[in-house]
Amino acid sequence: MIFRSRRIAFPLGLVLVTMVTQTEAQTERNYRTLSTSRQILGEEDVTILVRFALGHITLGRDQGGALYRSQLVYDEDLFEPVQHYDRERRTLEIKLDGHDGRDVKGRELKDLDQRLDIALSPSVPARIDMEFGVVSADLDLGGLSLIEADIKTGASETVLRFSRPTIAPCERLHVLVGAAEFEAEHLGNANCQVMEFEGAAGTFTLDFTGEWQHRGETAAKVKLGVGALTLRFPAHLGVAVSLNRFLATFERSGFIKRDDVFYSSNYDSAAARLHLDIDAAFGDINVVWVPR
Amino acid sequence: MRVARWTPVLALAAAAGLIAGPVVAQQKAVVAHSVSVSADGSTLELELTDGQHITFEVADGTLRINGQPAGSFKVGSEFESSWSNLLSHSGSLSSAELMEALESWQVEDFEELGHELATVITASLSNLDVVIASAVGAAQAAVAEVEAADVAVAIEEARRAQELVIDLNRLTGDRSVLQRIEELRDSRGNDLGSLGIQVENGRVHMGDLAIRRGQVYKGNLAVVSGDVSVYGTVDGNLAALNGDIVLHRGARVEGDVVSLNGQVTRAGGHVAGTVRSVSSLNVTPRRARAAPAARPMPTRLQVKQVSGFDAIGQGIATLLGFFVALACIGFGMNFFMPRQLEVVSETVSDSFGKSFMAGLFAQPLLLPLWAMLVAGLAITIVGIPAAVLVALALPLAVVGAAVTGYLAAAKSVGNSYLTRRMAQGHVVVATPYRSMVYGLVGLLAVWAPAVALGWIPLIGQLLLTLAFAATWVMATAGVGAAILSRAGLRATFTGSRKQPALTDEHYWPMDASNFTPARRGRPKK
Numbered sequence: 066m067i068f069r070s071r072r073i074a075f076p077l078g079l080v081l082v083t084m085v086t087q088t089e090a091q092t093e094r095n096y097r098t099l100s101t102s103r104q105i106l107g108e109e110d111v112t113i114l115v116r117f118a119l120g121h122i123t124l125g126r127d128q129g130g131a132l133y134r135s136q137l138v139y140d141e142d143l144f145e146p147v148q149h150y151d152r153e154r155r156t157l158e159i160k161l162d163g164h165d166g167r168d169v170k171g172r173e174l175k176d177l178d179q180r181l182d183i184a185l186s187p188s189v190p191a192r193i194d195m196e197f198g199v200v201s202a203d204l205d206l207g208g209l210s211l212i213e214a215d216i217k218t219g220a221s222e223t224v225l226r227f228s229r230p231t232i233a234p235c236e237r238l239h240v241l242v243g244a245a246e247f248e249a250e251h252l253g254n255a256n257c258q259v260m261e262f263e264g265a266a267g268t269f270t271l272d273f274t275g276e277w278q279h280r281g282e283t284a285a286k287v288k289l290g291v292g293a294l295t296l297r298f299p300a301h302l303g304v305a306v307s308l309n310r311f312l313a314t315f316e317r318s319g320f321i322k323r324d325d326v327f328y329s330s331n332y333d334s335a336a337a338r339l340h341l342d343i344d345a346a347f348g349d350i351n352v353v354w355v356p357r
Numbered sequence: 358m359r360v361a362r363w364t365p366v367l368a369l370a371a372a373a374g375l376i377a378g379p380v381v382a383q384q385k386a387v388v389a390h391s392v393s394v395s396a397d398g399s400t401l402e403l404e405l406t407d408g409q410h411i412t413f414e415v416a417d418g419t420l421r422i423n424g425q426p427a428g429s430f431k432v433g434s435e436f437e438s439s440w441s442n443l444l445s446h447s448g449s450l451s452s453a454e455l456m457e458a459l460e461s462w463q464v465e466d467f468e469e470l471g472h473e474l475a476t477v478i479t480a481s482l483s484n485l486d487v488v489i490a491s492a493v494g495a496a497q498a499a500v501a502e503v504e505a506a507d508v509a510v511a512i513e514e515a516r517r518a519q520e521l522v523i524d525l526n527r528l529t530g531d532r533s534v535l536q537r538i539e540e541l542r543d544s545r546g547n548d549l550g551s552l553g554i555q556v557e558n559g560r561v562h563m564g565d566l567a568i569r570r571g572q573v574y575k576g577n578l579a580v581v582s583g584d585v586s587v588y589g590t591v592d593g594n595l596a597a598l599n600g601d602i603v604l605h606r607g608a609r610v611e612g613d614v615v616s617l618n619g620q621v622t623r624a625g626g627h628v629a630g631t632v633r634s635v636s637s638l639n640v641t642p643r644r645a646r647a648a649p650a651a652r653p654m655p656t657r658l659q660v661k662q663v664s665g666f667d668a669i670g671q672g673i674a675t676l677l678g679f680f681v682a683l684a685c686i687g688f689g690m691n692f693f694m695p696r697q698l699e700v701v702s703e704t705v706s707d708s709f710g711k712s713f714m715a716g717l718f719a720q721p722l723l724l725p726l727w728a729m730l731v732a733g734l735a736i737t738i739v740g741i742p743a744a745v746l747v748a749l750a751l752p753l754a755v756v757g758a759a760v761t762g763y764l765a766a767a768k769s770v771g772n773s774y775l776t777r778r779m780a781q782g783h784v785v786v787a788t789p790y791r792s793m794v795y796g797l798v799g800l801l802a803v804w805a806p807a808v809a810l811g812w813i814p815l816i817g818q819l820l821l822t823l824a825f826a827a828t829w830v831m832a833t834a835g836v837g838a839a840i841l842s843r844a845g846l847r848a849t850f851t852g853s854r855k856q857p858a859l860t861d862e863h864y865w866p867m868d869a870s871n872f873t874p875a876r877r878g879r880p881k882k
Contacts (some may be wrong), residue, residue, distance in 0.1 A: 095397070096395065097395035098392075098395070098445070099394075100394075100444075100447060100449075101389065101391040101392070101395045102390055102450065103388060103389035103404075104388045106388055106406075130451060131451050131452075134449070140449060141395055141397075152408065220741065265732075266732055266735040290732055291732035291733065291735070347732060347733075
């Protein structure tokens with residue numbers, strides 16, 4: 066379960082090899098900045114594919130009327146960018162490859178300071194498919210028209226936030242985290258029908274506060290290998306937790322156990338309800354109730 | 358000091374108009390732009406409403422429009438730095454804002470430019486006619502190349518006019534195989550059987566084909582005279598001729614899916630392109646030929662048939678290979694760590710039951726132990742390198758322990774055999790190396806029946822299973838002995854703690870009258 070995705074294992078292995086093998090400093094780098102912008106041409110939806118192995122990445126909403134804007138700063142001696150928008154399929158693809166498919170050696174990555182900033186139109190529904198390797202990521206999907214988001218990270222420090230409610234209900238939010246520190250903020254603004262979080266090892270914080278415009282029941286799944294999981298629930302949210310754990314502790318204060326399911330006291334009367342299915346192996350599961 | 362004002366929008370319109378005409382060009386708008394800036398140069402790429410791209414590249418003292426030189430400038434000049442500065446600050450601009458910025462862009466002070474270059478640049482920037490003329494030449498050359506290419510295509514198409522060509526890169530759309538079939542149908546009806554068929558730009562498979570889950574075919578794929586079931590991924594177009602295509606759940610085709618004279622059934626899966634099928638054709642693949650670069654996939658006919666004798670020969674070679682490899686490892690261990698190997702070997706010999714049970718109980722604990730160690734170390738970023746080392750080292754250590762245990766067990770068997778021979782009065786020089794060889798011969802001999810009769814159905818499988826089981830038992834006992842003896846450092850379970858009355862010499866009583874002591878080396882004369 067822990068390393069079930071090769072796409073995560075590869076960048077994870079890359080950074081480990083990097084940390085182990087780096088022996089000499091790369092003193093001089095040639096960075097190139099690639100900026101792109103595209104106007105909206107009646108697109109009904111757009112798909113964003115991002116593959117970014119090393120550096121810092123941000124994602125947010127564009128306020129200037131563009132379909133998307135992006136700025137990529139990369140080492141042009143090592144990498145070759147692929148930034149392509151397919152008009153027919155309405156798909157933007159951004160990724161960095163080694164020159165001519167060459168594998169970049171670990172010692173070449175020392176002190177590499179790459180960056181990718183993406184801003185998306187809030188008015189065009191978007192499918193987001195992102196894979197990160199060793200990155201620090203700050204992703205704010207708040208205010209976007211989100212159809213679906215699939216985010217995979219390797220060894221990273223990732224903050225996923227919904228600073229404001231998304232414009233349209235999203236079908237699914239899926240996050241797969243390798244060995245990382247991951248924090249999701251204001252998931253109550255995501256308006257997603259299904260939320261899935263999978264983590265191999267690390268520290269995970271899932272903050273379910275937000276406006277919870279999506280009434281009724283929302284399903285969320287959490288699979289955790291090893292690490293600490295902190296769950297933050299707003300007091301007005303009805304929460305049911307189904308727990309499948311091996312050697313994990315669960316902070317059950319504020320819950321009533323019925324038929325192997327932990328229910329918050331307001332579950333039956335709450336306007337918005339969350340059914341959380343947790344599958345944890347090792348670690349602590351902490352719960353924090355946030356007053357309105 | 359001069360002030361030059363360049364309006365790239367007009368240059369852009371002019372450059373674009375070279376292809377589509379000036380009137381149309383004026384109606385075009387920029388819908389997307391891409392700016393690439395580095396110390397070596399900078400590039401501005403504009404995409405127009407009709408999908409055309411105009412690229413302005415400023416590098417190495419040359420301004421290029423769509424790759425064609427349109428003017429020169431002095432490297433490091435005011436023009437270059439001003440252009441780079443403009444593009445550097447355009448990252449946050451929309452395309453419209455960028456065009457406004459370009460319109461208001463001013464380059465001051467051309468005095469520093471060399472006279473000759475300055476003339477070119479000044480002319481290029483202040484007099485758009487120069488830019489236009491340069492771009493016209495480039496565009497005309499490009500158009501000429503395109504026309505020449507079109508002529509070549511037309512000639513090739515004329516040559517193939519009598520053939521139905523399956524170009525896997527072009528299944529649908531203009532000049533596609535489907536379009537060609539429709540044209541042929543109009544003129545000849547459904548009977549296309551007399552036409553030859555070529556398959557280009559892809560792999561060809563004859564007969565039925567199943568693409569398993571997790572299997573990925575790079576590039577295009579054609580299946581001729583067979584059905585294809587897709588559970589995995591085709592990273593290109595997929596075509597079937599005289600066969601059906603079934604897309605199962607989880608299947609992925611990154612291009613188009615076309616069945617000629619068959620059906621396409623979608624039980625799930627994802628197709629990035631279009632799905633089409635044409636039925637009621639009478640097509641015979643009289644001359645199926647792949648393009649030279651295409652690699653034909655192995656068919657069932659190409660699978661090498663191995664006879665029973667070949668299998669025996671291969672088995673003997675494999676067995677000998679294992680023997681040599683294990684003997685080399687065993688000799689090395691005898692040389693470098695004789696005491697530890699001896700202790701483990703004696704533990705196997707003296708406490709076989711306990712060793713086997715220890716090894717047996719250790720095996721199911723290995724995976725959880727590995728997972729706990731790796732996961733525990735990987736909690737922190739700092740511990741990740743150690744986790745990787747453990748993740749790699751522990752399986753290697755387990756394999757090493759199994760091999761060591763097996764060799765220790767072999768040595769134990771060899772020891773027992775030689776001791777028995779000595780007890781029976783034979784003259785035997787029982788060196789550790791000889792014990793190892795005899796023991797390996799004994800242990801590997803259990804594979805001999807499997808090698809000899811392994812090609813016989815059922816019996817062969819049974820013998821193979823028995824040989825594997827015997828090997829596993831000995832390796833398990835060896836690993837257990839290594840655990841009990843702490844890798845040969847603790848002799849608690851060996852005969853060293855036995856009373857002398859229970860040592861090997863008393864297991865097999867010797868006939869002292871028949872005993873001749875063995876000598877090492879040459880006898881002294």
